[in-house]
Amino acid sequence: MANRIGFKEFLKKADSNNDVQLIVDANVIIALKDNKHRDNKSLREFLSALQETSKDIDLFTTVTTKAEFLEYYRRKILTEGILKLYIKNKSEKILSDKVKLEIEKQVRARNQRQNREVQKQQNSEKALEAQSFDTTELDVEEFSVDANYFKDSEIKDIKKVFRGREVQNEMGWVRFCEIILLGRLHQMEKHLDDLCHYLTTRDKESLKYFKDEDVKWQMATQICGESGMGYSDAMILNMANHTTIKHILTMDFDLVYGGHISAPDKVIITPSDRIKGYKNILKGV
Amino acid sequence: MKRKITDILEDMDKLDEIEITDELVDILKDHFKEEIGNNDHGEDEQVAKGINDLIIGNRGKTDNGQQDRV
Numbered sequence A: 001m002a003n004r005i006g007f008k009e010f011l012k013k014a015d016s017n018n019d020v021q022l023i024v025d026a027n028v029i030i031a032l033k034d035n036k037h038r039d040n041k042s043l044r045e046f047l048s049a050l051q052e053t054s055k056d057i058d059l060f061t062t063v064t065t066k067a068e069f070l071e072y073y074r075r076k077i078l079t080e081g082i083l084k085l086y087i088k089n090k091s092e093k094i095l096s097d098k099v100k101l102e103i104e105k106q107v108r109a110r111n112q113r114q115n116r117e118v119q120k121q122q123n124s125e126k127a128l129e130a131q132s133f134d135t136t137e138l139d140v141e142e143f144s145v146d147a148n149y150f151k152d153s154e155i156k157d158i159k160k161v162f163r164g165r166e167v168q169n170e171m172g173w174v175r176f177c178e179i180i181l182l183g184r185l186h187q188m189e190k191h192l193d194d195l196c197h198y199l200t201t202r203d204k205e206s207l208k209y210f211k212d213e214d215v216k217w218q219m220a221t222q223i224c225g226e227s228g229m230g231y232s233d234a235m236i237l238n239m240a241n242h243t244t245i246k247h248i249l250t251m252d253f254d255l256v257y258g259g260h261i262s263a264p265d266k267v268i269i270t271p272s273d274r275i276k277g278y279k280n281i282l283k284g285v
Numbered sequence B: 001m002k003r004k005i006t007d008i009l010e011d012m013d014k015l016d017e018i019e020i021t022d023e024l025v026d027i028l029k030d031h032f033k034e035e036i037g038n039n040d041h042g043e044d045e046q047v048a049k050g051i052n053d054l055i056i057g058n059r060g061k062t063d064n065g066q067q068d069r070v
Helices: A005-011 A026-033 A040-051 A063-091 A097-130 A151-160 A171-194 A217-227 A231-241 A253-262 A272-282 B005-014 B022-031 B047-056
Strands: A004-006 A019-024 A056-061 A196-198 A246-251 A265-268
Touching: A004 A005, A004 A253, A004 A272, A004 B005, A005 A040, A005 A265, A005 A272, A026 A040, A026 A063, A026 B005, A040 A056, A040 A097, A040 B005, A063 A097, A063 A151, A063 A196, A063 A231, A097 A151, A171 A196, A171 B005, A171 B022, A196 B047, A217 A231, A217 A253, A231 A246, A253 A265
Parallel strands: A004 A265, A019 A056, A019 A246, A056 A196, A246 A265
Antiparallel strands: none
């Protein structure tokens, strides 16, 4: 039996007398949060509908996912804050020209990344069309953290040029972070802690679902090695395998693929329109 | 008391609006006071376009249904 189910099919099985427990990965939380993500609307609709049709929902994830999400949010806020500074600087001079030029340089780097992604996607589409694959129903929107937001190295380069010429205390960048980032990051962490339980034996709610409290790091290494999946996803599957929680919600093919190999007892919930494509890829596995 | 997922997501959305406050403007003007005034203030049309794109965000096409990772 395939261990995958689409949103629609899962909702049909939802029951107002039953609680639902879902393990989620970083991509799901980012997609829920970021309205630029192509899955933002469908995921929100899915969880909203599930909220209405089931007794209660609990989301679970790993502490690694928490770090991944907060790292995404740091980059998003710093990028948007830096761009607001750049725009403000057009009407009222608040930055040195060195900072202005560095921001322009990093925006060009970002634009090149976007162009490469578009090119890559066009090539992929051409290859599918050459195999007589109907691409008309392919999703036309994609989200990439790297395409939209500055990379860590780019933020570091901007940070370096923030130093004032005659400044005794290095406060420009620090005060920018304090005003733009610090409070938001704390608030976001609090919201995330409200949204998810973390799968550790120290968490009371999670502990109820552990069937084996002796979680071994080596088992995540084993899962990672079995299908070559990312380590963060391998840690999610490892934690899932140590609990009785049956369902994993993901938008990531790698977790669907890895779940098929390394967590066959779990059911992977993913958008209904992608199930068919996954089925074809996993046919021979 | 446990909060609804949709309510938490709404609260997350409220954090997104970033404003460059007068306080931050004053801090940066003071921070860069030696540089400001000595430099020209040219406009780069190509970059300005790129910045608009960046704020709007990228929505390209899918690649075999696989999501980009963080």
